[in-house]
Amino acid sequence: MFLLEVTSEQIFQQALNGVSKGAVYALIAVGYTMVYGVLQLINFAHGEVYMLGAYFAYYPAKWAGYIPDEGGEKPKVPLYFIGVCILFSMAACAAIGMLIERLAYRPLRNASRLAALITAIGVSLLLQNGSQIMFGSDPKYFPRFMDRESVQLGMFDVSNTQVTIMVVAAVAMIGLHLFVQKTKPGMAMRAVSFDMRTARLMGVNVDGTIALTFAIGSIMASIGGVLIAMDQPRLTPLMGLLMGLKAFVAAVLGGIGSIPGAALGGLILGIAESVVGTWSTTYADAVAFVILILVLLVKPSGLLGKTGREKV
Amino acid sequence: MRRSLATLLVALAICAGMNLFLAQFIEEYVVQVINMVGVSIILAVSLNVINGLTGQFSLGHAGFMAIGAYVSAFFTTDLSYFNPDTAEYVTDPALVSSVWGYLGALIAGGVAAAVAGVLVGIPTLRLKGDYLAIATLGFGEIVRILITNFEKVGGANGLSGVPQFQIVLSGEGKDALALDGTFFIFSFVIICVLLSAQLQRSTFGRALIAVRENELAAEVMGIPTVRMKIFAFVYGAFFAGIAGGLFAHLLQTVTPASFTFMKSVEVVVMLVLGGLGSMTGAIVGAIVLTVLPEALRDVEQEADLPGIRMVVYSLVLILLMIFRPQGIFGQRELSLRLLRRLVPGRRISGDETPKPSEDRKGTEL
Amino acid sequence: MRNALTLLIALAAVTFVVLAGCKDQGNEAGSGGVTEDSVKLGLFVSTTGAIADFGLATKNGADIAVSEINAAGGINGKQVELVFYDIASKPEEAKSAATKLATQDKVLVGMGAVASSLSLTAAPTFQTNGVPMVSPSSTFPPVTEKGDLIFRICFTDEFAGAALAQFAFEDLGKRKAAIIMNQDDPYSTGLANYFKARFEQLGGKVETTEKFANNTSDFNTQVDNVKSATPDIVFAPVYYNDITLIGQQLRGKGVTVPILGSDGWESPTLLKNAAKDLEGCYFGNHYSQNDPDEMVQGFIKTYADKHGDKPSSLAALGYDVVYFVKNAVDKAGTFDRAKVAGAMRNTKDLKGVTGTYTIDNKRNASKPITMLKITGGKVEMVRQIMPEEVK
Known part of the structure; x- marks a missing residue:
């Protein structure tokens, strides 16, 4: 195996890369964590919602002619239209998220968790393979939202897209936190997550709240999808597979069910992968899983997870 | 004991007969699919012991299978790997070449996987439910990544030229009457199914079920839950390793790409489809989900819509779960009901496995 | 005994389900895939899974070659029927598709796969059944070492x-x-x-x-x-x-x-x-798309007209592999598999979209890069x- 001489500068540089990587993990991880919070269901299809988020921002720009069929230099997408694309993607993803919940998960609300899990896997496969037929399996290249430029942060070198990812993700996560903590629907969400039956008795619209949870999780995934597509402008129907898995790992790492946990888990995973990559990119992916297992061994319910009481 | 031995011998004879029959009268392609079904049955039945009986949610079966596949192929195959100094592929001749050597290699693969099972079993002391699932998934991925970067076993290319073994009964060459892959695969299917059925009905098996139903209560009753859980992992891993070895020698290649976490998911799907906790269910699930993609192959060819096969597959999965969430068999076993009907008046007790508890909170009124 | 019974029932069920596919004893070796007016060629690539677009491109290229050949009167007077199976980037599917092509569809030649690991899985099946296999784009050297019926028309790694x-x-x-x-x-x-x-x-x-x-x-x-x-x-x-x-x-x-x-x-x-x-x-x-050569430009145009985009090199190799088979059958003048394979081995200076190539003694295409x-x-x-x- 090949070992580089590594300087601390390189490590910090990689840690910075890891923050932008982890920021997106976090955005997607909250979707897993929120759904798990209310339904105790691992929504396997969530990675596919992220994939769709990227495609749903691609198509408006394509229809508006920002991706010329003839090739050549793509025109830059004006700011207002970027907004249109993002809003369209967010709305479409929210709709898809709610649709998945209504059609596939709600009929199984009272069935065993495993049946629901298998359904989630089925939905995930359906979206993956359906997208291959709908969008084609060849990669699509995202319109020009932002030209990649190098930004010097002290002695570190990041791209403007990476900075955008970090800023947008931070704002979105804080926004989500405030929503869940300070608003009425957010309180309903916490109530349902705490005890669905009591919440219902207290007059909470449980079905509506669950649908809202899916919608919000999907919107966060859509933001993640657009951010990634902007930085790494290649869309494929399978792009949600690895990302979904990593984000899920991040959610478990942070303690599934906890939104700050998802943020923390995402950042730790992103940074760990990148920093380990300084020495060897060969085992970077394996290391993510090793860290996961080690953390779980020390803290079985994740970093910020609630330790469940065992009821007798 | 003598009765089980007799059962086993009868079963092996049936296997041999089936092998000869298939080879003689059935299309090779169909035999190929039947063999794959056999491998799937071993995978599903062995995972059923971990997930179904003991209630430990494992998503690492592909990892155990990979270990078994690579270890057994390591012994039986001429290893060809890249030597960076000479820029050539070097070949080490195979370590074993006889049928007994093959059996030994399979067992070695199973044992290696079982050892890994101990390693994975230890975290289960602390982890539960989804956390355990993700940890075992992580284990499977680690195994795959390590293999991918292990040049000696071919790296990303994997191993090719894995031999197929046969026991020649008479004749020579292509027309020889011989027991081949089908016999080996289904012999292990029978051993695995018989042992698992025996286990399910034994006191030991009831202890496993007790762990599933209520770990705390089981502990209080004096069941060593930790040891039980490790046992389940070791047992499941051993047979997954065997299945991996059979799989490698059936396909004659092993590549890391065969053992992604989707493979583990596939086996879990077989279980849940058939009915988690039911061995008959596991067998039926394995048959259905191995035959279905093959059967849909012709549909795809007719429709000329590449990819439609997987869309149908996933739709079938979703609809089945929505309309029959307990799986095809629920927790029932086929043999029991059938026997009851065949022998009226005779009560068979002690064969019913308790239903799993509803463990999700927030059930609506 | 109940266990054994369970098992028996399960096994019987398996056997019963599949008994429909009884073995057809005749037509073992020799000429393959030939009916009265058509000849079957097999194609197995992954059109789903991780590298689906490479498989699709290969299939698109092969489809164009087949329709051109059929429009021009077919191979040796017979229309080409392309039997295509998706192998979903999985070795087990490659194996069963190869078995199906070789023993059930009884194709003249199997063409595939793109990924070397899948070609390696399929190769022994074709070899033991006496069916030649030609990979359009598996570049890993050991692929063609699996037997004297295994070929490739691309260069090796x-x-x-x-x-x-x-x-x-x-x-x-x-x-x-x-x-x-x-x-x-x-x-x-x-x-x-x-x-x-x-x-x-x-x-x-x-x-x-x-x-x-x-x-x-x-x-x-x-x-x-x-x-x-x-x-x-x-x-x-x-x-x-x-x-x-x-x-x-x-x-x-x-x-x-x-x-x-x-x-x-x-x-x-x-x-x-x-x-x-x-x-x-x-x-x-393998070639330059600016090559003014008629064959190259003709293929690029047909492909672009049909699919809207210019072909990738995988599409070009998919196109060439069909012509490679046609050339061998023409040279052999028969549909006898052994003779077709012999003609393949002796392929010399065959012109394709991806360059002019000769099959060397390891059954690899020797062509310039x-x-x-x-x-x-x-x-x-x-x-x-x-x-x-x-x-």
Whole structure:
């Protein structure tokens, strides 16, 4: 195996890369964590919602002619239209998220968790393979939202897209936190997550709240999808597979069910992968899983997870 | 004991007969699919012991299978790997070449996987439910990544030229009457199914079920839950390793790409489809989900819509779960009901496995 | 005994379900896939799964060749029927598709697969059933070592890797290389291995080998490592969908040295999306799309008319593989498989879209590698490296 001489500068540089990587993990991880919070269901299809988020921002720009069929230099997408694309993607993803919940998960609300899990896997496969037929399996290249430029942060070198990812993700996560903590629907969400039956008795619209949870999780995934597509402008129907898995790992790492946990888990995973990559990119992916297992061994319910009481 | 031995011998004879029959009268392609079904049955039945009986949610079966596949192929195959100094592929001749050597290699693969099972079993002391699932998934991925970067076993290319073994009964060459892959695969299917059925009905098996139903209560009753859980992992891993070895020698290649976490998911799907906790269910699930993609192959060819096969597959999965969430068999076993009907008046007790508890909170009124 | 009963029932069920497919005893060896007025050719590639678009391109190319041949009267007077199976990037599917093609559909020749690992799985099945197999694009050397009926019409990693290393060292005068490769992809690892070996043999040094996994799109870690290794050339034996991102991220971090690539780069979308980032970069391909040759331009036009985009090199190889089979049958003058395979072995100077090639004694296509340079948003041919030039 090949070992580089590594300087601390390189490590910090990689840690910075890891923050932008982890920021997106976090955005997607909250979707897993929120759904798990209310339904105790691992929504396997969530990675596919992220994939769709990227495609749903691609198509408006394509229809508006920002991706010329003839090739050549793509025109830059004006700011207002970027907004249109993002809003369209967010709305479409929210709709898809709610649709998945209504059609596939709600009929199984009272069935065993495993049946629901298998359904989630089925939905995930359906979206993956359906997208291959709908969008084609060849990669699509995202319109020009932002030209990649190098930004010097002290002695570190990041791209403007990476900075955008970090800023947008931070704002979105804080926004989500405030929503869940300070608003009425957010309180309903916490109530349902705490005890669905009591919440219902207290007059909470449980079905509506669950649908809202899916919608919000999907919107966060859509933001993640657009951010990634902007930085790494290649869309494929399978792009949600690895990302979904990593984000899920991040959610478990942070303690599934906890939104700050998802943020923390995402950042730790992103940074760990990148920093380990300084020495060897060969085992970077394996290391993510090793860290996961080690953390779980020390803290079985994740970093910020609630330790469940065992009821007798 | 003598009765089980007799059962086993009868079963092996049936296997041999089936092998000869298939080879003689059935299309090779169909035999190929039947063999794959056999491998799937071993995978599903062995995972059923971990997930179904003991209630430990494992998503690492592909990892155990990979270990078994690579270890057994390591012994039986001429290893060809890249030597960076000479820029050539070097070949080490195979370590074993006889049928007994093959059996030994399979067992070695199973044992290696079982050892890994101990390693994975230890975290289960602390982890539960989804956390355990993700940890075992992580284990499977680690195994795959390590293999991918292990040049000696071919790296990303994997191993090719894995031999197929046969026991020649008479004749020579292509027309020889011989027991081949089908016999080996289904012999292990029978051993695995018989042992698992025996286990399910034994006191030991009831202890496993007790762990599933209520770990705390089981502990209080004096069941060593930790040891039980490790046992389940070791047992499941051993047979997954065997299945991996059979799989490698059936396909004659092993590549890391065969053992992604989707493979583990596939086996879990077989279980849940058939009915988690039911061995008959596991067998039926394995048959259905191995035959279905093959059967849909012709549909795809007719429709000329590449990819439609997987869309149908996933739709079938979703609809089945929505309309029959307990799986095809629920927790029932086929043999029991059938026997009851065949022998009226005779009560068979002690064969019913308790239903799993509803463990999700927030059930609506 | 109840267990045994369960088992028996299960086994009986299996047997019962499949009994429909009883063995057809006749027509064992000899001529294959021939009915009164048609001949069956098998095609097995992955049109779903990780590398679905490569399989689809191959199939599209093969479809065009088949309809051209049929319009022109078929092979040896018989219309071609293409039996196609998706193998979903899975070895078990490759095995069952190969078995089905060889023993149930009884095709004359099996064509596939794209991925070398899948070709390796299918090859023994074709070999034992006496059916020739031709891979359009599996470049891993051992594929054709599986038997005397296994062929390929592309060059091997061994040749391409060494040729590219020589090009970097001798033609470009580079001495310090960095490699970025996909560790899950045998194509990528194979080329990287051979490149490194040859480059260091010549006296150059590979400073770092950066690996990534399937479906990676964030290459910042790899790029920063390459940057600190300060190479004078980056070798990226990856497919076009990856190089688009790698090129962009390398340039985004200020790594401006030329990038050298392989035939996987060839794609209609490469220049559309990466012309700016890959300005001044080189890649080795089977042919040049600017080649004024009638056959090349004719294929590109037909393909573009049908699918809206120009063909990738995989589509071109899919097209050529069908003509390779046709040529062999024409030469053999019969549908006898052994004779067709014999004609394949003796293929000499056959002209295809992907160059003129000869089948060598290891059943590999011996053909030149065309070095292309990306300049001013266009691809220009630099030179051809002949097979004789590489040790």
